[in-house]
Amino acid sequence: MHRWIRGTALVCALLATGATTGCGAESRADARPAASSATSSASSSVRHSQPSRDDRRDARAAVEAAYRTWGLKPLAAPPAPPAVKPVKLRADGGQVPVISEIPTQEKIVFLTFDDGAEKDPEFVTMMRELKVPFTMFLTDAAIRADYGYFKKLQALGNGVQNHTLTHPDLRTLGASAQRQEICGQQTRLKDEYGTAPRLLRPPYGNWNEDTRAAAASCGLEAIVLWRESMQIKNMQYQSPTGKLHPGDIILAHFRGPSELKGTTITEMTANLLRHIQEQGFTVAALEDYL
Numbered sequence: 001m002h003r004w005i006r007g008t009a010l011v012c013a014l015l016a017t018g019a020t021t022g023c024g025a026e027s028r029a030d031a032r033p034a035a036s037s038a039t040s041s042a043s044s045s046v047r048h049s050q051p052s053r054d055d056r057r058d059a060r061a062a063v064e065a066a067y068r069t070w071g072l073k074p075l076a077a078p079p080a081p082p083a084v085k086p087v088k089l090r091a092d093g094g095q096v097p098v099i100s101e102i103p104t105q106e107k108i109v110f111l112t113f114d115d116g117a118e119k120d121p122e123f124v125t126m127m128r129e130l131k132v133p134f135t136m137f138l139t140d141a142a143i144r145a146d147y148g149y150f151k152k153l154q155a156l157g158n159g160v161q162n163h164t165l166t167h168p169d170l171r172t173l174g175a176s177a178q179r180q181e182i183c184g185q186q187t188r189l190k191d192e193y194g195t196a197p198r199l200l201r202p203p204y205g206n207w208n209e210d211t212r213a214a215a216a217s218c219g220l221e222a223i224v225l226w227r228e229s230m231q232i233k234n235m236q237y238q239s240p241t242g243k244l245h246p247g248d249i250i251l252a253h254f255r256g257p258s259e260l261k262g263t264t265i266t267e268m269t270a271n272l273l274r275h276i277q278e279q280g281f282t283v284a285a286l287e288d289y290l
């Protein structure tokens with residue numbers, strides 16, 4: 001289990017003392033279908049349906065009630081996804097871009113959960129109720145005991161992306177071994193989850209030019225790193241301001257009490273959402289911007 005723990009210290013930056021802003025209470029139903037809806041298990045296709053204004057108000061009220069149940073204030077509604085994605089991905093024959101943030105002026109951040117060791121059913125319930133979008137970067141060695149767990153999260157509309165077969169430090173491997181790790185997981189994830197990932201997160205954030213070449217040859221379109229890293233209670237900020245910035249990609253992990261000093265993944269996620277809400281940000285779906 002511990003092989004998947006990132007080497008960063010758990011001692012981290014203090015919670016930013018940035019201004020707490022009230023959150024707008026506009027409907028997010030445009031972006032996410034209602035939990036109570038019979039169609040809630042579908043993802044992007046449902047997003048484009050047009051619920052009535054009453055339906056949207058009911059859905060929003062249900063989400064706000066769910067936030068309170070989890071001891072949280074609701075996040076603001078995210079803006080509509082951009083018509084043109086702001087990050088240029090690899091074109092045929094081109095290099096794979098390496099990104100840590102999304103260029104935007106909006107007060108939005110992007111959540112990513114890595115590895116897949118912890119498989120707490122309560123986390124599925126939480127994310128179904130709160131309708132917070134996130135991206136999963138999955139390692140086969142961590143998920144192979146229960147692929148089905150992540151299908152439930154995928155069915156909520158969340159993306160499944162590539163985090164290698166066995167979580168090596170890719171910089172220690174030669175080109176062909178890197179290709180094996182990346183293409184192997186690409187095939188595995190496509191077999192299990194139906195679509196081939198477009199995004200690669202190299203374990204530990206370590207990559208080199210062989211990684212870029214391997215990613216391209218495996219059909220991936222971008223290498224995605226991160227700006228901020230969620231610990232147990234606090235966020236570890238890269239910027240000395242100790243605050244979130246528009247477009248930040250946030251790293252979190254599928255970790256449970258044995259790795260979080262007794263804290264559950266839902267408690268950790270509640271802490272994460274609280275930091276985001278307190279700084280007046282909300283969460284958007286990474287795949288809508290990449």
Ligand SMILES: [Zn+2]
Binds near residue numbers: 004114115163
């Ligand atoms: Zn990892």
